Amino acid sequence: MRIAWLGLLDIDDIAPRPRAQEHLARLASHVVAASQNHWEIALISCGGHSLRKMLGPGVERLVLPVAGGPSPVWDRVSWLLPQQVMEADVVHLHDGFSRSCEVAWLAAKPLGKPVCLTEWGVEGPWLSTELCLREMADAVFCHSERAVQAGKGRPVVFARCDVELRQLGVPAPWPAKNRLDGYRDEPILATDEQYAEAGKCICQAYQRLTAHRRRAAA
Amino acid sequence: MHLSSVSTPDRTPAEGRRVKILVISNLYPPDVIGGYELCCRQVVDGLLGRGHEVRVLTTSPRMPCAPEDHLARELELINCYDPYDTQHSRRITHKLALARAAFVSSHNVSVLLDHWRRFQPDVVYLWNLFGVGGLGLLGSLEYVGAPWVWYLGDCVPRMLCSLGDDVLPELASLFGKYARGTFMPVSERVVQEIEAAGIELKGDIRTSPNWVLGEQPSPREKYYRPGEQLKIVSSGQMGRHKGIHLLVEAAALLKARGYENFNIDLYGKVTDSAVAPLPVQYGVDDLVKFKGVCPQQELIDRYARHEYDIFAFPTWQREPFGCAPLEAAAYGTVAVMSENCGIGEWLVGDVHCLKVARTAEAFANVLARVLDGDIDLKPIGRRASTVIWRDFHLDLLLPDIESALTGAAGQPTRPMGTPEDAYRLALLAEKLTKAWVQENACLAEAA
Numbered sequence: 220m221r222i223a224w225l226g227l228l229d230i231d232d233i234a235p236r237p238r239a240q241e242h243l244a245r246l247a248s249h250v251v252a253a254s255q256n257h258w259e260i261a262l263i264s265c266g267g268h269s270l271r272k273m274l275g276p277g278v279e280r281l282v283l284p285v286a287g288g289p290s291p292v293w294d295r296v297s298w299l300l301p302q303q304v305m306e307a308d309v310v311h312l313h314d315g316f317s318r319s320c321e322v323a324w325l326a327a328k329p330l331g332k333p334v335c336l337t338e339w340g341v342e343g344p345w346l347s348t349e350l351c352l353r354e355m356a357d358a359v360f361c362h363s364e365r366a367v368q369a370g371k372g373r374p375v376v377f378a379r380c381d382v383e384l385r386q387l388g389v390p391a392p393w394p395a396k397n398r399l400d401g402y403r404d405e406p407i408l409a410t411d412e413q414y415a416e417a418g419k420c421i422c423q424a425y426q427r428l429t430a431h432r433r434r435a436a437a
Numbered sequence: 438m439h440l441s442s443v444s445t446p447d448r449t450p451a452e453g454r455r456v457k458i459l460v461i462s463n464l465y466p467p468d469v470i471g472g473y474e475l476c477c478r479q480v481v482d483g484l485l486g487r488g489h490e491v492r493v494l495t496t497s498p499r500m501p502c503a504p505e506d507h508l509a510r511e512l513e514l515i516n517c518y519d520p521y522d523t524q525h526s527r528r529i530t531h532k533l534a535l536a537r538a539a540f541v542s543s544h545n546v547s548v549l550l551d552h553w554r555r556f557q558p559d560v561v562y563l564w565n566l567f568g569v570g571g572l573g574l575l576g577s578l579e580y581v582g583a584p585w586v587w588y589l590g591d592c593v594p595r596m597l598c599s600l601g602d603d604v605l606p607e608l609a610s611l612f613g614k615y616a617r618g619t620f621m622p623v624s625e626r627v628v629q630e631i632e633a634a635g636i637e638l639k640g641d642i643r644t645s646p647n648w649v650l651g652e653q654p655s656p657r658e659k660y661y662r663p664g665e666q667l668k669i670v671s672s673g674q675m676g677r678h679k680g681i682h683l684l685v686e687a688a689a690l691l692k693a694r695g696y697e698n699f700n701i702d703l704y705g706k707v708t709d710s711a712v713a714p715l716p717v718q719y720g721v722d723d724l725v726k727f728k729g730v731c732p733q734q735e736l737i738d739r740y741a742r743h744e745y746d747i748f749a750f751p752t753w754q755r756e757p758f759g760c761a762p763l764e765a766a767a768y769g770t771v772a773v774m775s776e777n778c779g780i781g782e783w784l785v786g787d788v789h790c791l792k793v794a795r796t797a798e799a800f801a802n803v804l805a806r807v808l809d810g811d812i813d814l815k816p817i818g819r820r821a822s823t824v825i826w827r828d829f830h831l832d833l834l835l836p837d838i839e840s841a842l843t844g845a846a847g848q849p850t851r852p853m854g855t856p857e858d859a860y861r862l863a864l865l866a867e868k869l870t871k872a873w874v875q876e877n878a879c880l881a882e883a884a
Contacts, residue, residue, distance in 0.1 A: 294872075346869075355858050355862075
């Protein structure tokens with residue numbers, strides 16, 4: 220089974236420290252481990268230089284070529300993104316503001332792919348918020364109690380992990396381009412045990428979603 | 438006097454099944470550009486006549502018109518071909534309009550989903566979706582699990598994957614991955630043109646021609662004889678894409694060769710201002726006349742009265758079909774057409790029509806041969822009329838259309854989500870499209 224992870228990663232290109240990949244790679248490795256190494260997770264973003272490399276067992280880093288010209292990092296998108304979504308069994312969006320995540324909604328939902336969303340409990344002037352896209356999510360993951368409150372209304376999976384969105388990077392409101400809003404230059408405090416537990420929760424949720432999808436298809 | 442060789446139409450729905458059909462068309466008479474919209478109304482009337490429940494969803498009328506029970510003129514037409522807008526809009530405004538016309542209009546998706554919920558059709562019958570955000574409508578239907586049949590009287594999927602004249606290859610390649618249904622193209626040419634753009638039509642493809650209506654007339658007796666006045670007609674949009682300039686040039690060539698016993702009447706709206714002065718410029722304004730717009734039935738009446746000997750159709754290669762020469766030929770007006778247009782696939786050259794290269798010289802040559810008596814129009818006209826009433830009557834084609842519709846209606850479909858989510862996705866798509874067009878336009882300007 221292949222899982223496509225999108226979001227957050229674009230910000231690493233402008234953040235003082237590339238913590239998004241660090242966070243997602245750690246989490247992904249635990250999800251893969253919880254699946255008995257049966258699954259693979261692709262961490263996908265869009266950038267100027269295409270890239271495909273393994274970050275660890277079952278965890279792949281993929282940078283797709285940007286369509287169009289330079290734009291704020293969170294507005295990058297690639298024509299190859301729909302193909303990645305098609306090849307995935309589950310799509311997991313880790314933020315609610317990057318365009319690659321918005322396009323992934325469009326690519327995934329018409330194909331009936333389960334779409335999961337990580338809710339951070341941070342509201343912003345973003346399209347995802349305006350359109351309440353999380354209403355369409357098949358599962359919402361929250362890493363904190365505060366986020367659980369924000370994510371209510373949809374099936375929420377609490378996968379505790381002491382990482383804050385502002386440690387990874389949040390876009391500043393328009394018209395500030397390529398600027399982060401209230402960036403907190405602090406190390407991620409989440410322990411390996413937390414990541415392992417969160418990975419297990421996420422793995423179980425994916426299993427439920429894919430089993431449900433198989434039943435529906437049958 | 439009319440013959441009754443067209444058998445009395447069977448008014449029973451295919452397989453005895455009455456279905457609810459939601460028809461979607463960008464335009465619907467009295468709003469017409471060409472044969473596409475006229476055919477839509479004809480087939481709707483035919484399906485209603487056979488007992489199906491039909492609702493037509495189309496755009497608000499361009500002129501006031503009487504309401505009809507089965508007609509919902511509620512969609513918005515994004516008319517990006519409006520000459521004023523085209524000439525006076527800023528480039529970005531025009532591009533945004535093109536994008537909404539082809540890709541998605543959330544308003545139109547909302548209207549469609551509302552009708553989908555209230556009417557609950559068994560099947561959706563798609564016509565021309567350009568100008569109403571066709572990709573969005575199609576995507577929404579796919580999303581709610583609506584089975585559909587798409588009459589392709591033109592390469593509409595290609596238009597929907599383009600921004601203006603430019604096909605977006607990435608979008609084209611995605612089309613086949615998301616759209617699966619029954620396609621009814623009017624010619625192989627249409628399929629080829631769509632596929633050449635990188636679009637794969639996935640599903641059932643049933644090529645089916647356009648048609649004529651009415652009762653078969655008695656065979657035409659009077660055909661052109663050398664020395665008489667050869668009466669030539671053409672109808673449709675008066676533009677270079679239809680080859681009207683070639684026809685004027687052909688008239689000039691004939692005149693230069695000493696032929697003056699012919700005249701050419703041109704019916705239709707002049708959509709290309711370059712063609713209007715051509716008869717004067719070529720010195721054939723005594724032979725070639727623009728006669729203005731003529732209602733379809735009035736033209737058919739003229740053919741039925743045998744007012745014309747030849748229907749000249751020097752149209753472009755990408756002509757999907759061409760209803761006008763079919764209608765004319767049904768009454769013995771021999772079609773002289775460019776050799777590679779859509780209708781040419783259905784009629785045999787020198788048997789049912791005359792096919793020539795799409796040049797003024799070629800048209801002049803074949804007309805000269807008719808004028809000289811080297812080509813006898815009578816056998817061609819008779820054979821064409823016979824075959825058209827036998828194989829191209831709507832009553833005979835309607836069961837195939839019904840079969841496609843009932844077949845699609847019977848296909849199990851799995852909805853991917855609710856109409857609410859379909860609308861949410863349409864809103865998202867519309868906003869992303871707008872952002873994408875604007876940002877790329879800014880980049881282009883900056884470059």
